Amino acid sequence: MTSTTERPHGNREPSWWDKQGDLIMRRPFNEWTFTHMNWLMPTERVASGDAGIPLPVDNQPLSLSYRFDGYDRTLHELHRRTHTTAFVVLHRGKIVHETYPGAFTGPRSRMQLFSVSKSVTSILIGIALHDGAIGSEKDRITDYRPDFLGTAYEENTIAELLDMTTGVGDLETWEVPDSGIKRFEQTIMGGGDIADVVRAATRTAPAGERFNYSTFDTQILGWVLEAATGQTLAAYASERLWRKLGCDRDAYYWLTRGRPRTAIGGGSLNATARDVARVGLLMAGDGAYNGEQIVPVEWVRRSRGDDRPHLAVGALGPSGYSHYGYGNQWWTLGPEAHHAFTGLGVHGQYLFIDPAAEVVIVKCSAWPTQDDERRDAETVAALRSVADHFATTR
Template identity: 70%
Template sequence: MTSTTQQPAVQAGDPPSWWDRRSDLVMRRPFNEFTFTHMNWLMPTERVARGPAVRPLIAAPEPLDLTYRFDDRDLSLADLHRRTFTTAFVVLHRGAIVHECYPGMFAGPHTRMQLFSLSKSVTSVLIGIALAEGAIGSVKDQVTDYRRDFAGTAYDGTTLADLLDMTSGVGDLETWDGTDSAIRRFERAVLSGGDVAAIIRSVPRTGPIGERFNYSTFDAQVLGWVLEAATGRSLAAYASERLWSRIGAERDAYYGLTRSHPRTAIGAGAFNATARDLARVGRLMADDGVAGGHRLLSAEWVRRSRGTDLPHLAVGALGASGYDHYGYANQWWTLGESCFHAFTGLGVHGQYLFVDPAADVVIVKCSAWACEDDEARDRETITALRRIADHFA
């Protein structure tokens, strides 16, 4: 039966409707503990299939009764999970699971977690594989070598290296405040069927290429599109064939897609995977790009992800786009020599893939923070993860 009731037109100045605010509502506590583990119920997806052979992670559990020092207090890992809303936590040492817990209400070893911008680090891994295989020629290639539709936009003249280091000079400070920032318009287009590519093509240049860091979801999204153009494969298909099937993943992963057609993967922020399988990605990086005895990434690509000598990407030099305990390189957040060249992937609401090659430690922490960014919780988390790595080092 079709209703003929007319909905009143939305007038300028009207408060946003529930539908307009749905992305805010599903991201807030306590709802987000459910939504972050069921994103395939909320948006279109494409499967990242695992391979026929699962490579088991050896279980070698040991109690981690250590404490970390934060805010002039000695705190335990139980305190960390309570204070930072941990949903999944996996620690590998020398490739074995030494600690694993799932404090989240809907989380478990087989639960696929929404990783948000940690997806950018996965995209970096895929770019590295494409370079190793020759599908992409060089990080000095320009965006327009692969995507001619970006000719004449602010991305004309930028290289893949510029995108990888987020030094394209395109766009303003990325902020989730308000409703009309570029990233909010991008989010609405993803969820409501708008033209995502048109939004990114319209973003203006705000600085010279290669001279300053400006955190940019758009840079990472363009990288995903470049990868698809270079390989002739969707992001999910390429990830399945070249990464997921080769690291011995236990479970299929998936990418969230736009509602508009043709659908496109949100490579900058909608990869979903189990904590254990994400730890396998970290293990690949800790092992200099080798998985199961096969080299997937060049050792140079992994080193590029651990840090750079560019002064504007050094720890403490990122400016308003990054906290002062981070540097940046190759779609990863770096922590500097004081942490043995450890580095981490990050996603909003508290998603981490922490890799310390010197300690041979990989840590996955998924969370359900109430807001996108929280500097205090981030600083506490990094303090705790460093303490764990130091314990094993």
């Protein structure tokens, strides 16, 4: 099934075309597809520039263990149990551990990051606000995208999008065939304008009162950024982020098949694990990198969480696991975890940042399902153990 508003091949019965998203994400195919999305979808390059800045490397084995569900396990077991494809650990800006258990992965493999892309979109919004391209977080969506007048999003602000408190849209579930996120995916893959799908979302709660995880919210943020800057998401990310970080390799966003083609700001960035780690270093360093303040300090600190009760750890409700809070398009872990925070993507993608321990960890995976609370909880336990190990080796 594609969008209910448009079928690329007329009024035919559903076929394999409609199930492309399911096929791309199914094991064992996803070990290949998650590193070859540019073979499957239209793309736009996020250019890295000519002056790469190599990360220092002191790769060493990590013989530590983590405890989960009453058992002590090794990182090797983590990788096997959670289908790790890439695992990169930085401490104080240096790669101290790097392994690529995936069948098709290595240091130059560009990984499908899924919703870790959301956290990158937040960084770009913070830069655009600081530069004045976007006037204020209190601006309404319709100040930049007037085509959302008359929709459930009409009164929502950029700040509400950032914290996913718009009150628009249903519970984001991949298992319900006619859910908003499935219609969104099917339109991306099969044709049609995804803006039609987003504009059709209905209000389910008052704005600002509850958290509801929403790829639609981030998609609109990406469109606001493009309207405000006059650049595509890929072009702005290249100019204001990728080139400044001295990335090793061009990244790319894959685009919708239907026109107008558009990047998925909530899920289509692909980059090497090392370059994703550079984004983590930027956030671990309060927005400064290589002597330049790229993201405002206050924007980075907002991404570590705040004291609003409905965004606190354990208070997110049915669209967030109990060990997370949320803020600014990042998942937060609270004061007991040194205010560590992480970008997350379905099928097990992580950009984990513990500024207190000076640790950044990138874990890419090929889980058999989009979401898995137990795999996620086990991964967080392991990443915390790695961060705690380096916190004690100062």
